[in-house]
Amino acid sequence: MKLLSHFDNDYDEDGFRTCSVTGLNIHQDAERYVKIYGVTAVIALVIGGIFALTVALTRWELFSLVSEQNYYRHLSMHAWNILIFWMVFMEIAILYVGGPMVLGRKLPLPKLAGLGYILMLVGALGVNWAIWTTPAGADAPLLTAYVPLEIATEFYAFAIVFLLGATIAALPFFAAIWLEKRGNPGKTLPLVAFGAFITSIIAVQAILGGLAAFGYAFVWRVGIIETINTGIYRQLYWIIGHGSQQINLLAMITVWYFLTHVVGGAVVVSEKVSRSAFVLYLFFINLGAAHHLMVDPGVSVGWRVFNTSYAFYGAAFASMIHAFAIPAGLEVGRRQRGKGGGLFGWLTSAPWKNPIFSSTIFSIILFGFVGGITGVLMGQLQLNMTWHNTFATVGHFHGTVALGTSLAFFGLVFFVVKTMFRRDFISTKLAQIIPYFYAGAMGIATLMMMYVGILYGVPRRTSSAVENIPGTDFSLSAAELLFIPLGLGAVLAIVAGALFIVVTVASLIFGRRLEPGDDGGLIPDGGMATDGGITAEDIHAADMRGTFTMCLIFMATFVLLYILNWFLLTQLWQIGA
Template sequence: MSIIQEKREDWNGTLPLVAFGAFVTFVIAVQAILGGIAAFSYAFVWQAGIIDSINAGIYRQLYWIIGHGSQQINLLAMITVWYFLTHVVGGAVVASEKVSRTAFIMYLFFINLGAAHHLMVDPGLSAGWRIFNTSYAFYGAAFASMIHAFAIPAGLEAGRRQRGLGGGLFGWLTSAPWKNPIFASTIFSIILFGFLGGITGVLMGQMQLNMTWHNTYATVGHFHATVALGTTLAFMGLVFFVIKTMFQRNFISNKLALLVPYGYAAAMGLASLLMVYIGILYGVPRRTSQVVSNIIGSEFSLSAAEPLFLILGPMTLLAILVGAVFVLVSVGSLLGGSPTTEEDSKALLPQGGQFPTGEPTRCTQSRCAGRSSSVSSSWRRLSPCTC
């Protein structure tokens, strides 16, 4: 609706990259919802007695459009947050808007095909269908993810160097605002989602490894690394940003706020990695040990994996505790945080200034003609160009 409103006001420009990413996220959400409607409508007409039976293979394919597609909504929203917060807080620029936009568009056609890895043992699917969906088609999504994986750090380095922040090979990174919980949440989300969630997902999505990994605890580790780790950290950073800007409140405790990204990244990162190892090394089942213990003639025991479980348990409890701290800081700041000052607002500007050194202030004053100012005073302090 916001985009439609902008178009009605005779604006013919290109959507900003963050808005473009949000729009693609919306399209992926529609795809997932339509898949869910198709799956549950099919099941409903059978349950209502309108048809005598349903084809289980067709139902499973329809179901996983929403079963897996609902996670892709999180994925695209998370990547959009990455671009947004690395720019606003870290001073990043976009290395190439065309390349980043192309990666988002590739997701539209390929990302939901990753759901095929849930159907590898379905006897109704041909080997050709499985190989195509888990390799050639799936590579389109993996390639798009690799573009973001290089484009976002490259944009962060380029933006900070243009602003004269940090010298040497890695000075741009070591000088970054690591004591800012918004920035720390975003960077840990990028790193841990990429190395733990993304890599395990690409490996697990291939037909060969899928047959040995899919019903093990490694799958639990994979989706904890994506949803419970990467996505959650990105949204934690976004919530902190909204508290500072939209609600104009300081944190009740900066130390507790900073504990959230560091504590949660360490605890849930280690927990996710242990889950993957437990599944791959010891074959611990994905859901319950009875899956294999009830097989006649087989002997199965979890005792070999016990040392890793002894580490996994405390790490999961620690992650839950840090999650509770996040809720405490967020709600406490909204209810009891002190109002932000002009100096606090300046701290949310990209490090090194609103624009990189030598870049002109891009202000489309033509869009402001004939309009009354509707920009809040707090945002006006942050933006050098307002209507």
């Protein structure tokens, strides 16, 4: 707390201040907790990032850094710290931004924000401890902690503590929405607050699944029940296993709307369409948990087809709506201000030197083209046979989480450094290159993961398969060559990630203090809000042809990859009844 007071801003007697970039009224409690949760998330990223290096240098069998006996501990550390702790601590911070800050309210129930934080921290430390003290050669949890592996009982216990903490930490957000709606009946929530609200409901669904799964495994491990059913655990587990990634998705999309607006000047082209897309998520996205059960025994075809498609692709449709609405908001907002003509002038003339802007745009493009398309492909019942548990799966979720969500969160962390910690970057040049460097390196690594998985069947979750399968001459050495760009891309992406941490931390400690009123160079050219706006009459005059063209390119890519994947599948021998 003492350390944080170093970063305190000046508040009025009610505890509020006005943000010089967004114009939002920010209360000190909300701001303090956004900082605390954000900093903790970055620490988790550091730990997970260190293990990214040991994992990458093991899978790149030129090095085979970690032995089979120890590898799975390293993989578990990487998975839990990045996929869970970096993400969920950030997401609580996002809820406090999307709720109290956007609504200009106090943070209600600040003690619960503190209690939730402490429980999450204890849970996270405990999970790390349980993973790291797993004896060499004993069963490590990995992300999934699949039963009936004999995973440390404490692991399940601390995972439960973490989830309870996250639930408590979300309560102040719910209270803020409740108070806002009670105090202003009939008033609509701003889109960012609405997105955060839907995110939080999906989070609760996911957490309930997680408590059920880890609770079920826990009572089995301590001997209260004698047997545990593999299929039931998997169904329960994937409610959180997949659901937590849906929280990432919704939080990221909310951040996209937020950041394209505050640093790019984007508007909302249709409140109706964007909100409907969020509602589609609310109803359908968690059905996607079934993606992980496509090649499981014991689940019927009808159940699998309905759930994996989020009920006729309701949630994929929602994502394609956002894929249009967000760039269209940027296009219309910039065109209204006369920034850039032609088909793509609005985009090429955008503030690409602002790392917050560039990381947001790379996040949108790479998530859509790399993570989004592959997610739908591998989620198809039959195609899943060629993707399941191969390295291509790992490629998919590095496309969604490492490229999509992490890049968006990098942008958000930079934004928080400037607007809440009120520090200038220690080096603007260095900050500028990070999104390009990271997106490029991680993009290459991700594509290579997919190639080695689909074209050579290289499995995930193993310490060796390409050079050496112990006990046999057979290996997947044909994939060897592709591991060079994969390994180099991964190592460079980790370097870029380290650079992000260095710039963030150094800016916090040594960065020039931004005085009240200084926007730190963030306000988009021509201002954030447009003059007058567009009315019902002239909506059709708004020009969205650049976005429309990009979306057609996206659709063509999608169709092409779909056909290619199905072609590969139909080359296989006959399988199934």
